[in-house]
Amino acid sequence: MPDTPHLAAQPALSIFYQLLQFRDQRRKGGGMEAIATTLTEQDMRDIAAHYATLPAPAPQTGGDAQKIARGQQIAQQQYCSSCHGAQLQGQKHVPRLSGQSHAYFVTQLRNLRSGARADMDGTMASAARSLTDEEIEAMAAYARSLP
Ligand code: HEC
Known part of the structure; x- marks a missing residue:
């Protein structure tokens, strides 16, 4: 869902x-x-x-290529990949983002940004703090496109 x-x-x-x-x-x-x-x-x-x-969810094909490229750029510039992994596959306690549902991703990132969802140690809140709605949308599109 x-x-x-x-x-x-x-x-x-x-x-x-x-x-x-x-x-x-x-x-x-x-x-x-x-x-x-x-x-x-x-x-x-x-x-x-x-x-x-269990096998990872299938990547979404045919997404907005420009949005996806923008998301990839943000993931590198904002160091998302340094914690979530090069393919945003997650590691240790850091969740996998690749293949994640778009709506869920957007809601969670907004909640982490506003503090409505408190994370374990505050690192994710500070990573989300400066993201705009447009950047969150682009990140969600990028994550959803990854295998
Ligand atoms: C310092 C490490 C770190 C960085 C950098 C980081 N994250 Fe996270 N992220 C985490 C951790 C840890 C969690 C789990 C938070 C919790 O609930 O305790 C998380 C959770 C998330 C979630 C929620 C996933 C879910 O399944 O609920 C999203 C979405 C997310 N991060 C996106 C991003 C994006 C986009 C960036 C780059 C702007 C980013 N993260 C940068 C460590 C990081």
């Missing part, structure tokens, strides 16, 4: 940490807080390990 993230191929640690944040009510959305309270930490690790092994 557009507002629901693709979890397949997300780094296991990233899913695990997000579930902890939902459980502790530090992140809210999609009714995930209630769901996460029913899970033990071992359940969370097991679920995360499962999703991490």
